[in-house]
Amino acid sequence: MRTPFEDLVRDLAPQVLGALVRRYGGFDTCEDAVQEALLAAALQWPVEGVPDNPRAWLVTVASRRRTELWRSESARRRREEAVAARAVPDPEPPPAVDDTLALLLLCCHPSLTGASQVALTLRAVGGLTTAEIARALLVPESTVGQRISRAKQRIRSSGARFHLPPEEFPDRVSAVLQVLYLVFNEGYTASSGPSLNRVDLTSEAIRLTRQLHARLPDDGEVTGLLALMLLTDARRPARTLDDGALVPLAEQDRGRWDAGAIAEGVELITASLASAPVGPYQLQAAIAAVHDEAERAEDTDWRQILGLYHLLDAAAPGPMVTLNRVVAHAMVHGPLPALALLAAAEADRALAGHHRVHAVRAHLLDLAGDHGAAREHYLRAARTTSSLPERRYLEVRARSRPR
Amino acid sequence: MKYLILIHSNPRSRALWETMDDDQRYALGKGHLELTEALAESGELVVSEGLADVELARTVSVRGGETLTSDGPFAEAKEHLAGFYLVDVESYERAVEIAARTPDAATGAVEVRPVLDMSAWDL
Numbered sequence: 079m080r081t082p083f084e085d086l087v088r089d090l091a092p093q094v095l096g097a098l099v100r101r102y103g104g105f106d107t108c109e110d111a112v113q114e115a116l117l118a119a120a121l122q123w124p125v126e127g128v129p130d131n132p133r134a135w136l137v138t139v140a141s142r143r144r145t146e147l148w149r150s151e152s153a154r155r156r157r158e159e160a161v162a163a164r165a166v167p168d169p170e171p172p173p174a175v176d177d178t179l180a181l182l183l184l185c186c187h188p189s190l191t192g193a194s195q196v197a198l199t200l201r202a203v204g205g206l207t208t209a210e211i212a213r214a215l216l217v218p219e220s221t222v223g224q225r226i227s228r229a230k231q232r233i234r235s236s237g238a239r240f241h242l243p244p245e246e247f248p249d250r251v252s253a254v255l256q257v258l259y260l261v262f263n264e265g266y267t268a269s270s271g272p273s274l275n276r277v278d279l280t281s282e283a284i285r286l287t288r289q290l291h292a293r294l295p296d297d298g299e300v301t302g303l304l305a306l307m308l309l310t311d312a313r314r315p316a317r318t319l320d321d322g323a324l325v326p327l328a329e330q331d332r333g334r335w336d337a338g339a340i341a342e343g344v345e346l347i348t349a350s351l352a353s354a355p356v357g358p359y360q361l362q363a364a365i366a367a368v369h370d371e372a373e374r375a376e377d378t379d380w381r382q383i384l385g386l387y388h389l390l391d392a393a394a395p396g397p398m399v400t401l402n403r404v405v406a407h408a409m410v411h412g413p414l415p416a417l418a419l420l421a422a423a424e425a426d427r428a429l430a431g432h433h434r435v436h437a438v439r440a441h442l443l444d445l446a447g448d449h450g451a452a453r454e455h456y457l458r459a460a461r462t463t464s465s466l467p468e469r470r471y472l473e474v475r476a477r478s479r480p481r
Numbered sequence: 482m483k484y485l486i487l488i489h490s491n492p493r494s495r496a497l498w499e500t501m502d503d504d505q506r507y508a509l510g511k512g513h514l515e516l517t518e519a520l521a522e523s524g525e526l527v528v529s530e531g532l533a534d535v536e537l538a539r540t541v542s543v544r545g546g547e548t549l550t551s552d553g554p555f556a557e558a559k560e561h562l563a564g565f566y567l568v569d570v571e572s573y574e575r576a577v578e579i580a581a582r583t584p585d586a587a588t589g590a591v592e593v594r595p596v597l598d599m600s601a602w603d604l
Binding site: 194215220 | 523595596598603
C-alpha cells in the first residue's frame, strides 16, 4: 500500500528536523515547519517529480516556513508583551549523537504522557501527518493535534535540550523502547480491525526500532525489542481468518508464518543473548522464538518456555507474565497444579476478576476434562472483555465445548 | 482506551432541575463547557454533546424496504440519555476521574462504560 515516495519522505523527516533544530534551535516551531514541508512534498513531488536532492529541498522549504512561523510567533509575543520569552533562538552545539536518535529521546521525554509520546514520535521521527496518526489510532485529528502541541509545550517548559547529557542516556533509551513497544501493540492488537487507508503502526514500529538498532547495535534490549517485534509480527498472516476471527497459537497454520522474519528475529535474539546482560524484551523475544521454531504446536518446548517465564517473572513481574507462566506450567506439569497456581495468582488486585483470568481458568478446566465448568468460565470471560474479537473467540470456544 | 460517560435524565434529576434558579442552571452548563474544554486541551476528548429533549425523539425502523418513523422515544422509559462524553484515556481510573468532574455527578449519578475495541492479544 505504501509508495516508495512515502518511504523516502518518512525516512528523511527526522534528518530534516534534526538539521533545522541544530541550525535554529526551538524544537516546537521547527517541528511544525517540517510537518508543513512534508505536506508540501506530498502535494508537489507526485506531480512535479522528486527533486534531485530531496533532503536539501525539504530543508530549504522547512527553513523558509520556520522563518515565517517564527516571525509571526515573535510578532504575537510582542503584542502580548511577553518579550521575556526567548526572542533569539540559541543554536545547539554540533551533534554528539545522531539526529534521529536525539529526536527519539526527546519525543519520549519523561514529562509527557504515553499518548503524547506516541503521537509526537510518530510525527517528528516517523514523518507521519497528524491525519494519518489520527486514523491509525482511531481518534479525531483535533485530539492528536492537541496531544502533539501539548507535548511540545511540555518539552519547551521542561527546558529539555535537543542533545541529551550522556548520563541520562540509559533511562531515556528504555523510555523510547516502551513507546515503540506501545506503537507496535497499538498496531498489532488492532490488526484485525478495519484497515482501509490506515498506516500500519506495526510496520511503523518495526521501521523505527530498526533505525534505533542501527544506531545502538550493542544495546541488548534494543536488539531484544526488534527481535520480539519481528517474531511476533511473523505470525500475523495466520493470526486471524478473513472474517477477522482470532486463531489461537496452537491452531494457527504455521505454513503461513513469515519464515524470513522468524529467521531474522532468531538470529538477532541468539546473538544478543550470547553477549549482553539479559533484560525483559530479550526474554520475551526468546519465548517468541521458542514458539516460532516449533514446526507443529505439539513440538513446542514448553519446559524451556516455562524456564524463560520464571526469569521474566524475576526481571519484570506483572499480571500478564503471571498468567502466561500459569499456562506454561500447565503444559509442563498438567492442568491441576496450574489451577492451584491460578487461584493463588488471583490474590493480586490487578488480576482479580480480570477477563483473562476467567479465560485461562476455562482453558485449564478444559484441559482437565471438566468441559461444563470450562464453558461457564469461557462465557464469563466473554462477558467481561471489552475486545470484540476476543469476545467472539470466547463465545465460539464456549459453544464448542463438548456437553 | 475509549470510554463513554453517560448522563441520564430521570424523574429525580428533572425534579432537581425544576428547583434550580437561573444562576444554578447557568453554573451547570458552564461546568460542562469547562470540562469539555479541559478534555480537549488535554487531548482526551473524542466528542461530547448534550441531547435535545426526548420529546423531539423519532423512532425509526425499516420493514419490507420501507422506512417507518414514529414520534417519541424508543421505549416508554422514565430515564433517557441526556448527554455524553466519549473520551480516549490511559485507564478506567482516569475515565472515572473525569466522570466525577461532570456537574451531574455532584447531584445525581453518571455512568461510565468501556467501549468495545478491536484489540486482541495472542491466545
